[in-house]
Amino acid sequence: MTSTIDRAAFIFGGHATFTIVSKRSGTRFTYRVAQPAPRDGKPAPFFASVLTGPDNTADYTYMGILRPNGAGSAAGAPELVPTRASKISPNAASFRALEWFVQHLASDAVEFHHCGRCARCGRQLTDPESIESGFGPHCRARAA
Numbered sequence: 339m340t341s342t343i344d345r346a347a348f349i350f351g352g353h354a355t356f357t358i359v360s361k362r363s364g365t366r367f368t369y370r371v372a373q374p375a376p377r378d379g380k381p382a383p384f385f386a387s388v389l390t391g392p393d394n395t396a397d398y399t400y401m402g403i404l405r406p407n408g409a410g411s412a413a414g415a416p417e418l419v420p421t422r423a424s425k426i427s428p429n430a431a432s433f434r435a436l437e438w439f440v441q442h443l444a445s446d447a448v449e450f451h452h453c454g455r456c457a458r459c460g461r462q463l464t465d466p467e468s469i470e471s472g473f474g475p476h477c478r479a480r481a482a
């Protein structure tokens with residue numbers, strides 16, 4: 339998934355989990371971008387969270403709102419906006435990485451992995467090796 343359009347479409351799909359990896363440093367983060375159901379006919383914002391614990395289905399920490407068309411430096415690019423409820427500082431590496439990524443969706447300096455589920459047990463897959471194989475670490479060992 340390398341095109342800018344595909345990446346944006348995935349991120350704003352409504353229930354997206356994805357992992358980005360810096361090709362230079364190897365640093366990686368897993369994010370969830372979720373849009374709750376509309377209320378009173380008005381679309382809800384997209385809420386961005388980052389994986390901060392071992393449970394990749396539950397251990398997400400709220401970062402802020404991801405606007406599809408931000409008013410930030412790159413005109414028309416998505417923008418990550420902290421809110422009062424944000425638990426992650428805008429200065430944190432995870433915040434800055436997502437902020438940078440959504441403004442440089444076409445960049446090939448970053449690997450983008452959209453996360454799926456293990457073919458054996460159905461658990462969420464977030465690390466690049468698991469996503470590639472389609473099995474989580476335990477099931478990959480058993481399936482081999």
Ligand SMILES: [Zn+2]
Nearest residue numbers: 456459474477
């Ligand atoms: Zn599994």
